Amino acid sequence: MLTIGEFSKICRVSPKTLRYYEAIGLLQPRLVNPMTGYRFYAADQLETMRLINHLKAYSFTLEEIKLLVVTLSGKPEDLTAALTEKKQELRRQAEQLTQQLQQLDRDIQNLHDGHSLFANGDEIPVQLTEVADSELLSWRLMVQEQAFPQAYKQCFGTLLEKLQAGSLTMSWAPMVLFHDAQFSDEGLDTEFAVPVAETTPETRLFQPGLCLKTVVSGIQADFAAVYARLIHTAQVQGYHSSGPLFEVYLSDPQDHPETLITEVYYPVTKNKMKRGENNGFPENEGFE
CATH class of the missing domain: 3.20.80.10 (Regulatory factor, effector binding domain)
Known part of the structure; x- marks a missing residue:
């Protein structure tokens, strides 16, 4: 068994974050000493923590991660579906960012050329x-x-x-x-x-x-x-x-x-x- 300090060091997650995960039902300690309140984690929970961190890196919310990790038990078919949907979402965001960058280039060029940042609308028929x-x-x-x-x-x-x-x-x-x-x-x-x-x-x-x-x-x-x-x-x-x-x-x-x-x-x-x-x-x- 690993103390909360040891577990947090290996996973690079603060004890405060681990206690929050416990409070929302995302990751429960395997054992809590009833006398001291000390929390202990099992070695196999390191894999669960790795999955949580991995999904967070893809901008999954904690609520979404809890559904996948706790409710659905991290089944491969559920993870595949969730990752595929997230990929499509990130692709849409990337397209929007590309369009915003293009608009920024146009705005910068307009300002450089001495034009107003916004059209006055008179050109709209x-x-x-x-x-x-x-x-x-x-x-x-x-x-x-x-x-x-x-x-x-x-x-x-x-x-x-x-x-x-x-x-x-x-x-x-x-x-x-x-x-x-x-x-x-x-x-x-x-x-x-x-x-x-x-x-x-x-x-x-x-x-x-x-x-x-x-x-x-x-x-x-x-x-x-x-x-x-x-x-x-x-x-x-x-x-x-x-x-x-x-x-x-x-x-x-x-x-x-x-x-x-x-x-x-x-x-x-x-x-x-x-x-x-x-x-x-x-x-x-x-x-x-």
Whole structure:
């Protein structure tokens, strides 16, 4: 048997950390002296500690490690599945870091050339268009910003299963509606939706009507600038919001993020004009 000091020295983990692992049920001492409270570990627990350290190096959380090591007893098939999923997660993170590095290069070059770090949005084309009514098969929930990719995958996966089970016909591309009037620490009030041709007890009528619209390319596009441009255009041209802003995905961001095409819509209605006023912009034409 090894004392907690000896065990910690071999594993290069502090006694404080070992006591914490004991408290959360991750790694229990093989023996605790009831008189002195001294803790002892068996030699075979060194292998368990090595596995814990190994998984931590791959950024597994302690909760995930406990599931694999304690609940599932470190079975090879479970470890293989977990490591494969972690590999995919790290690959996605690597792609995001690559995109961030590329954006950093562009920002540095823009500053070096004397340009502003942010575009003012004037170059974003905005069109006024009428969007037809449709039935939506949807799932609405609160989503934290960092959890959006997982929620996108889960919600649209479930909706597509319902689509197939009910033999429903998709009438437009998948979309996401943002119902929040302002940011909340609880997340975004988000509705994932698939427009369908049929009306069922599970669908709802969606009537966006008149909208300001723009098209965005790529997953790293500055959506904040896009939203600001739409809202600013509405204010300047005498419109106000009449419904939740929504995005329509013409391609799947999970497949090829770099080629993602997104249509962004801002439902609006015209402010009441005083006699003799004219907005000067007919519908279905672009705003400069």
